[in-house]
Amino acid sequence: MERKQDALMVAIGLMWLAILVMGWNGVWLPAMILSVFLMLAHMALGATHKGKIDKKFFLYPLAAWAALWVASFSLSAYFADVFKGTVPSFTILGFHPSFAWTILTYWIGGILTLSVGLYACRDGWLSEADWEGFKKEIAEIKAQGGKA
Amino acid sequence: MSGGAKVLIIGFSFAMIVVSFLIGIWAKRKADTAQAFFGGTALFGPFVVGLSTMSAVASAFAIVGIPGIIYATGNPMSFWMLSSAAFGMAYIILGKKVRAMAELGPISSLGDISDLRFQKSRYIKAVMSLVLFLGCIAYLAAQIKGVSVMFAHLLGWNFYVTGFLIFGVLIAYMIIGGEAGGIMTQAFQGLVMAVAGIIIIIGFFVVTGGFGNVLDAVAKAGAITGGGVTKKMSADFLNAWGILPGQVSMVYMLIPILGTVGQPQVLTRMYALKNPRDMPKLGLWAALSHAIVGFLAIVMGFGALYLVATGKIAPLAKADTAAAVFADSLGIWGQLLFYATVLAAAMSSASMFLSLSAGIISRDLPAAIGMKAVDGKTQIKRFRITMGVLGVIAVALALTNDSMVAILGTFGWGTLMSATFPVFVVGLLWKRASKEGVAVGISLALVLNVICFILVQNKFKFPGGIPWYFNVIVVSIAATILVSLFTSGASGKNLDRAVEKVLDL
Numbered sequence: 001m002e003r004k005q006d007a008l009m010v011a012i013g014l015m016w017l018a019i020l021v022m023g024w025n026g027v028w029l030p031a032m033i034l035s036v037f038l039m040l041a042h043m044a045l046g047a048t049h050k051g052k053i054d055k056k057f058f059l060y061p062l063a064a065w066a067a068l069w070v071a072s073f074s075l076s077a078y079f080a081d082v083f084k085g086t087v088p089s090f091t092i093l094g095f096h097p098s099f100a101w102t103i104l105t106y107w108i109g110g111i112l113t114l115s116v117g118l119y120a121c122r123d124g125w126l127s128e129a130d131w132e133g134f135k136k137e138i139a140e141i142k143a144q145g146g147k148a
Numbered sequence: 149m150s151g152g153a154k155v156l157i158i159g160f161s162f163a164m165i166v167v168s169f170l171i172g173i174w175a176k177r178k179a180d181t182a183q184a185f186f187g188g189t190a191l192f193g194p195f196v197v198g199l200s201t202m203s204a205v206a207s208a209f210a211i212v213g214i215p216g217i218i219y220a221t222g223n224p225m226s227f228w229m230l231s232s233a234a235f236g237m238a239y240i241i242l243g244k245k246v247r248a249m250a251e252l253g254p255i256s257s258l259g260d261i262s263d264l265r266f267q268k269s270r271y272i273k274a275v276m277s278l279v280l281f282l283g284c285i286a287y288l289a290a291q292i293k294g295v296s297v298m299f300a301h302l303l304g305w306n307f308y309v310t311g312f313l314i315f316g317v318l319i320a321y322m323i324i325g326g327e328a329g330g331i332m333t334q335a336f337q338g339l340v341m342a343v344a345g346i347i348i349i350i351g352f353f354v355v356t357g358g359f360g361n362v363l364d365a366v367a368k369a370g371a372i373t374g375g376g377v378t379k380k381m382s383a384d385f386l387n388a389w390g391i392l393p394g395q396v397s398m399v400y401m402l403i404p405i406l407g408t409v410g411q412p413q414v415l416t417r418m419y420a421l422k423n424p425r426d427m428p429k430l431g432l433w434a435a436l437s438h439a440i441v442g443f444l445a446i447v448m449g450f451g452a453l454y455l456v457a458t459g460k461i462a463p464l465a466k467a468d469t470a471a472a473v474f475a476d477s478l479g480i481w482g483q484l485l486f487y488a489t490v491l492a493a494a495m496s497s498a499s500m501f502l503s504l505s506a507g508i509i510s511r512d513l514p515a516a517i518g519m520k521a522v523d524g525k526t527q528i529k530r531f532r533i534t535m536g537v538l539g540v541i542a543v544a545l546a547l548t549n550d551s552m553v554a555i556l557g558t559f560g561w562g563t564l565m566s567a568t569f570p571v572f573v574v575g576l577l578w579k580r581a582s583k584e585g586v587a588v589g590i591s592l593a594l595v596l597n598v599i600c601f602i603l604v605q606n607k608f609k610f611p612g613g614i615p616w617y618f619n620v621i622v623v624s625i626a627a628t629i630l631v632s633l634f635t636s637g638a639s640g641k642n643l644d645r646a647v648e649k650v651l652d653l
Contacts, residue, residue, distance in 0.1 A: 002579060006633075009578045013629035019402070020622040024611035028394035035402045039237065042406065045577040046241035050652045062240075065233075076388035087367040087383045094360030098387035099223055102230060106401075107439070110233025115435035118236045119428040126244045126653070131425060134653050138251050141646045 005045065012041050032073045040066045047125055057124030061117025068113060072105035153480045154303060157487045161299070164340060164491060165317050168333040172321025175329035182524035185326035186256035186507055186531065188420040196335040197417050198433025201235065203338030203496035204413035206441045207287060208294050211341075211448075211490050216468035218449025219456075222390025225449075227401040229442040234408035235434035239418070241409050243427040245576040246418040248650040255419050257504075258412060258568070259512035265575050265647055266583045267638045272571060274516035275590045277508045279567035279597060280412060284501040284508070285542065286559040291498040292546035295491060298472075302487065311547045314491070315498065319539035322499050323532045327507075330499045331420055337492035342437045344485035344492075345444035351478040352447035356454045362386070365457035374462030381457055386450075395612050403618065407561060410568040413500050444489070448474045502539055510534035559597065562617020566593035569621060570628040579651050581628065583637030589628030596620040 015038040022031035043062055047053050079088075079097035092100035118125060179185040192200075210229065217225040249261045258280070259273045266272050296311030303310070322330055356362050367383035384390075389397045408414055421430055452470035455461045455477055464470060475486035510530045515521065522530070570589030575581045600616040610616055636642055643651070 005578060006580055009574070009580070009629055010633070013626045016622045016625050019398075020614070020619065023395045023398060023614045023618070026393065026395060026612055028398045031395070032398045032401060035398070035406075038402075039406050042409075042573070042577070043237060043240045046243075046245070061236075080384075080387040080389055083383065083387065085382070085384065088363075091360050091363060094358050094363065096363055096383065096386045096388075098389070099226070102223065102226060102388050106227070107230035107232060107442075110231075111236070111435050111439060114233040114236030114240065115431050118240055118431050122425070122428040125240060125428070126425060128425065130653065131244075134248060134649060135251060137649050138646055141649070 002051065005048070005051065008041055008045055012038060012045075015041070029073065029077050033070055036066050036069045036073075049126075049130055054121075054124035057121050061113040061121060065110065065113035065117070068105050068109040072101045072109065075101040075105070149302070149476070149483065150480070153483050156480065156484050158303060160484055160488050161491050164337075164488060165314065165495075168336060168495060169317050169321045171333045171336055172325035172329035175325035175332045178332075179326040179328040182527050183254050183256045184328050185528050186511065187416060188326075188328040188331045189250055189255055190419065190422050191328060192331060192420050192422060194421065194426040194429035195433050196332065197421050198235075198430045199336075199338030199342070199437055200331045200334035200420075200496075201414055201417040201430070201434045202437040202441065203334045203341055203492065204417075204500040205408070205411060205497075206341065206438065206493055207497040208291055208490050208494035210441065210445055211486075211493050212294065212298070212471050213468055214445040215449035215452060215471040215474065216466075218390075218446065219452045219464065219470035220467040221392050222385040223388055224390045224392045224397045224400050226388075226446055227397055228404045229445045230439075231401075231404040231408065232435045232439040232442055234405045235414070235438065236428075236431040237405060238409035238414050239427045239431045242415070242572060242576055243418050243431075244424055244653050245650055246415060246572070247421060247424040247427065248653050249576075249647075250419040252646050252650065257507045257512055258415060258572070259508070259515070261419075262571050262575075263515075264644070265571070265638070266586060267644065269583050269587065269638070270516045270518060272583065272587055272590060273512060275587070275594050276567050276571050277512045277516060279563060279590065279594050281505055281508045281513075282559050282597065283561075283564035283567065284412070284505045286563070288498055288501040288505065288542050289546040290560075291494040291501070292543055293550075295494040296547055298490065299487075308547055311543055314495070315539065315543045318495055318499055319502070319536060319543075322503055322539070323535050326528070326531070327416075327420075327503050330503050331417070333499060334496040337496040338437055340492040341489050341496075342440045344489045345440040347485055348444055348475070348478065348482060348489070349440070349447050351482050352451050352474075355477055356451060359450065362450045362454045362457075366453050369457035372456060372459070372463055375465065377463040377465050379456055379463035381453070385453070393613055395614060399615055399618050403562065403565070403615075403621075407565040407621075410565040410573060411561070412504055412564060412568065413497075415568065415572060416504070441489075441493075445471075451477070502535060502542070505542075506531055506535040506538050509538060559601070560617075562615065562621060563597050566597060566617065566621045566624050569625050574625065574628050574632075576651060578629075578632070579643055579648065580632055580639050582632040582635040582639035584635035585628045585630070585632030585639075588631045589624045592627050593620060593624040596623060 019031045076098045183189040262273050300307040300310040366381045369381040371380045448471040451474035475482045570586045
């Protein structure tokens with residue numbers, strides 16, 4: 001299990017480097033999409049309990065959020081290209097069709113997945129039993145004269 | 149601005165400063181231990197911590213500077229201000245681990261967490277404290293300078309009197325109430341920002357008729373000249389990327405979203421929460437209040453564009469007046485709420501960074517250089533003296549030394565991120581993060597922050613127009629991971645048993 005975590009952390013380092021190099025070279029849209037996976041890797045490591053991640057929690061909010069943001073950046077880029085140098089022929093809720101996805105999927109979608117999702121699926125992130133179990137383990141280590 | 153408006157603004161601002169002071173005094177009774185005084189550790193519920201976190205994150209620059217950037221370059225900066233999901237992300241990544249560290253021993257500062265994780269490595273604590281201090285003092289000076297200039301100009305008061313009056317009261321209540329008082333006053337200031345933000349956002353729809361009208365006006369405006377200034381506008385201004393290269397949007401998206409977990413004002417609030425199971429609620433409060441303030445910055449930038457595009461005002465000679473100009477268009481209540489929001493944003497960020505800086509100077513750095521530990525009461529006494537002296541020096545320097553404020557302005561969000569990512573993000577997510585790896589990563593962060601500062605002063609351009617701090621952050625993280633793969637201090641089998649339980653949580 002710890003090897004998987006080692007691999008994920010190495011992947012995080014490599015993704016940071018790749019995003020930087022892509023940014024230097026102006027390959028920014030793939031870099032933005034790669035950064036979604038960078039953030040997902042951080043969250044997966046953070047949500048892990050004793051080396052395992054709750055599958056439901058991974059699907060929602062984490063994977064749902066990642067899909068939403070990849071779609072967000074792709075749609076923003078698509079409509080920015082379609083209407084480059086022209087007045088857009090339609091708007092979405094009054095927004096430029098490219099910027100609308102920043103509002104709908106990046107901003108509101110981000111809150112609905114990560115913030116609301118964390119609240120709705122809080123037991124998949126930290127259950128009462130896990131927290132109480134942790135406190136018990138720490139109390140035992142302290143009682144044994146551990147360094148805690 | 150009318151005399152009536154000035155009187156209202158003075159009255160409201162004065163009331164807010166007085167209420168903040170009273171909250172700071174009231175909070176004194178909560179700050180009865182060193183942990184409570186320095187860190188507000190495990191004292192507060194999700195509503196208070198959520199508002200406090202948001203208000204400390206959203207500085208006066210968010211209210212004044214960001215609308216100006218949106219006015220000048222379009223939407224890239226919108227990614228930064230609409231990063232409300234960052235709080236949920238931060239708590240998913242580190243929330244339970246940082247809060248769990250507070251169960252292992254007395255936690256009053258980020259330095260204490262570093263001590264527990266890296267077995268009291270004085271080097272890591274010292275270098276991290278130095279980089280954090282650099283970032284904190286930069287933020288503090290910017291808040292003091294910005295608000296003093298704005299209010300002195302607005303009210304026609306002496307610049308120095310204005311600065312010392314506002315921040316003198318702030319220093320006083322922080323000395324009395326410590327970080328516990330700081331968190332409570334920041335929560336109050338956050339509430340002011342959110343309520344004022346909602347009203348100004350409604351005002352935006354009343355004045356402009358909505359985003360469709362703004363897009364229509366900006367798309368058709370072309371080049372507008374007035375008052376000797378020409379402003380070119382097009383529909384591209386309001387697409388997702390604005391008129392800047394796409395990699396700017398990439399940086400303005402990734403750095404605030406992932407960087408929020410590395411901001412001290414977010415990390416320290418994780419252990420201020422009484423019950424860690426309330427962290428998801430904290431994430432909701434922080435995200436919702438940030439959503440209001442973030443959207444406020446967007447509508448003020450869009451509002452200024454609309455006013456210029458429709459010929460209601462001449463193009464702005466200085467983009468950073470966009471927010472104030474738009475507030476003027478809302479009438480007396482818009483002006484009142486705008487200045488209240490700026491003041492609340494500046495005071496909340498300043499109090500947080502003052503407290504953090506004082507903690508570094510009075511506690512963390514002395515411990516890191518091997519000075520003898522003292523009891524809680526002595527620590528609190530030293531902290532109060534340091535806070536007073538540091539606060540007065542910071543106000544005096546910020547008000548009298550323009551070049552120093554400009555120089556410090558180089559450091560900020562990215563500097564803080566470069567200090568905290570190796571220690572906390574890599575350190576608490578990965579058992580194999582070693583003392584040596586983190587020491588190398590954070591040393592590089594310190595050195596490269598200074599080198600890049602010199603390069604920026606000499607107009608050096610980084611490849612692809614990527615901001616310097618992005619380069620520093622990547623190098624420090626990559627070095628931490630690489631060196632950790634080949635070293636083993638305070639990692640793997642050498643981890644403290646209790647710390648291992650935290651990393652497993």
